[in-house]
Amino acid sequence: MQKRQIMDKIYWLGAVDWDRRLFDSLIPLPDGTTYNAYLIEGSEKTALLDTVDPPMADEWMAQLAGVSNMDYIVSHHAEQDHSGTIPRVLKQFPQAKVVASEKAKGLLMDLLNIPEDAFVTVKDGETLSLGDKTLQFIHTPWVHWPETMVTYLKEDRILFSCDFFGSHIASTDLFVIDQGRVYESAKRYFAEIMMPFRTVIQKNLEKLKEVDIRMIAPSHGQIHDQPSWIMEAYQEWVTGAPKNLAVIPYVSMHGSTQQMVDYLTSALVEKGVRVELFSLPVTDIGKLAMSLVDAATLVVGTSTVLAGPHPMAAYATFLANALRPRVKFLSIIGSYGWGGKTVETLAGMIPNLKVEVLEPVLCKGLASQKDFEALDQLAGAIAQKHKENGFA
Ligand code: FEO
DSSP states (O other), X not given: OOOEEEETTEEEEEEEETTXXXXXXXXXXXXXXXXXXXXXXXXXXXXXXXXXXXXXXXXXXXXXXXXXXXXXXXXXXXXXXXXXXXXXXXXXXXXXXXXXXXXXXXXXXXXXXXXXXXXXXXXXXXEEEOSSOEEEEEEOTXXXXXXXXXXXXXXXXXXXXXXXXXXXXXXSOSBOOOHHHXXXXXXXXXXIIIGGGHHHHHHHHHHHHTSOOSEEEESSSXXXXXXXXXXXXXXXXXXXXXXXXXXXXXXXXSSHHHHHHHHHHHHHHHTTOEEEEEETTTOOHHHHHHHHHHEEEXXXXXXXXXXXXXXXXXXXXXXXXXXXXXXXXXXXXXXXXXXXXXXXXXXXXOTTOOOEEOOOEEEESSOOHHHHHHHHHHHHHHHHHHHHTTOO
């Protein structure tokens, strides 16, 4: 694809990765993704904002044909899907300076072997003139690494936000045309990499409220030419209350745990609690992460394997602990054949979750009447807790 003009002297340079299905060897990308870089030609200087993932570099470098001079390469974020092609750009434009935060400089030197004398570091709020265009750098740590920053192009009121406000959607659309589709993808992205840093992201959002933004140009997905809705969505994900929602990731080997999960689901729905189920052997882990953005309660359902939780249940629990969702209540249900330490093992895996643990329900073999009664009690406790806390 050729470079595409956004406004006068401002261009999208990027790569559409239609086929990518996994990021960081972990995160599902059902819709592929894009890597967006931007070229800004000022009356005196030219700046490139970010690059693309190295596997796309050959195709992408062709978009720089016709660019005779490059003064600055702004690196918002050292992760290689944006920074990985900086060394090749530097080879083509050896006089260019890499503009980055002090923290990013260290990371870029370590990750990409960029020499120290190639850098110009910028402080929070610092500006850089390209002549008739002015870049202002706003440090926005932990979206989602410690070194991250964004660039505000003052004259055109464009915020170049890198991962912040991004979405993983491969498309030839330059701008957002389907807000519903982008909302879902952006929420998935927030859940997978930014949710653990809600407190600091809230501070970053407050900072950006003072900036007059006409357009947000992220480094994944489409450009927001109506930026208010995505900023409001982030605000809700970061500061909103959990919803009246119980999320149940589970794994069942021979049907006993499945029966308990189905029974609990039915009991919760009867009591007015929404439920989302994720059968772990077939689930999209990104969908589970997205549900955890909203959930007030997490119930892990597991069979017993070698005296402990099924490894898939342990994986989901480990992931929930790492993502630090705003869940308030947690329980465990499941079945065993002859014994085990399932509850103790899973309970020991959630030190990051500030949750009240509700009485687990573990049964031997198929659930008995007593076990169904315990599940009814658990459903009642969840419904009551949601009500008491005003979760709607
Ligand atoms: Fe898109 Fe954190 O890299």
